[in-house]
Amino acid sequence: MVMKLLSFHLSLAAKMSAHILEQPFEPFNSITEHQQQSDISKQFGATATFIGSMRDFNDDADVSSMMLEHYPEMTQRYLDKLEKEANQRWALLDSLIIHRVGKINPADPIVLIACWSAHRRAALDACSWLIEELKHNAPFWKKETRQDGDRWVEKNTDGL
Amino acid sequence: MSIQVKFFASLREKMGISETKVDTASTAGEIWDMTTNNAERPVNVLVAINLEYAQYDSQVSDGDEVAFFPPVTGG
Numbered sequence: 207m208v209m210k211l212l213s214f215h216l217s218l219a220a221k222m223s224a225h226i227l228e229q230p231f232e233p234f235n236s237i238t239e240h241q242q243q244s245d246i247s248k249q250f251g252a253t254a255t256f257i258g259s260m261r262d263f264n265d266d267a268d269v270s271s272m273m274l275e276h277y278p279e280m281t282q283r284y285l286d287k288l289e290k291e292a293n294q295r296w297a298l299l300d301s302l303i304i305h306r307v308g309k310i311n312p313a314d315p316i317v318l319i320a321c322w323s324a325h326r327r328a329a330l331d332a333c334s335w336l337i338e339e340l341k342h343n344a345p346f347w348k349k350e351t352r353q354d355g356d357r358w359v360e361k362n363t364d365g366l
Numbered sequence: 367m368s369i370q371v372k373f374f375a376s377l378r379e380k381m382g383i384s385e386t387k388v389d390t391a392s393t394a395g396e397i398w399d400m401t402t403n404n405a406e407r408p409v410n411v412l413v414a415i416n417l418e419y420a421q422y423d424s425q426v427s428d429g430d431e432v433a434f435f436p437p438v439t440g441g
Binding site: 258274275276277279280283305316317337340341342343344345346347348349358359360361362 | 372374375376412414417418419433435436437438439440441
């Protein structure tokens with residue numbers, strides 16, 4: 207699969223990368239590829255991941271597809287900033303964020319967060335924090351296509 | 367003085383503006399008033415100046431990029 211990278215990554219003390227993609231991606235392949243290219247093998251004892259995918263319903267209505275809009279420069283900058291902060295708060299060896307934009311179909315992965323650390327607590331806590339921060343503050347907007355027309359999603363759920 | 371102004375998502379459609387420029391302003395709120403024909407400032411609209419979150423009363427300078435957008439819904 208050819209993935210078009212709209213933006214690229216930064217590298218700091220710990221490895222981090224955040225990508226915004228126009229094309230579909232396979233999150234489990236992305237995790238494996240990233241891990242194979244990383245030089246942290248034999249150092250990490252924990253990998254925590256979150257994958258968010260598109261449902262075919264929302265608020266009791268069928269949703270046939272979705273357009274995901276973003277503010278390219280600010281969104282990339284915000285994702286980079288989140289990873290940097292996560293790296294400061296937890297002892298991460300590596301992290302990866304991938305987020306889709308453009309047209310998305312039901313069952314398509316929308317977002318991937320993966321964190322690697324020596325022990326499980328850092329990876330688990332950082333992964334959970336990253337997805338919550340991303341959902342609350344990263345500038346992305348969803349517009350759903352339903353039988354009765356298109357509709358902007360007004361807010362994210364509380365995740366329960 | 368020139369300030370780039372951008373609107374995103376539902377706000378872009380509602381206001382009918384994607385991008386514009388203003389010649390002079392001192393705050394983001396003033397830019398909202400100038401570019402939306404003094405539309406009421408929605409309480410949930412988010413403001414960014416130079417790609418960082420800001421407020422309606424945040425100061426703006428020549429060359430800044432100011433953006434207005436609705437609550438975010440990614441992830």
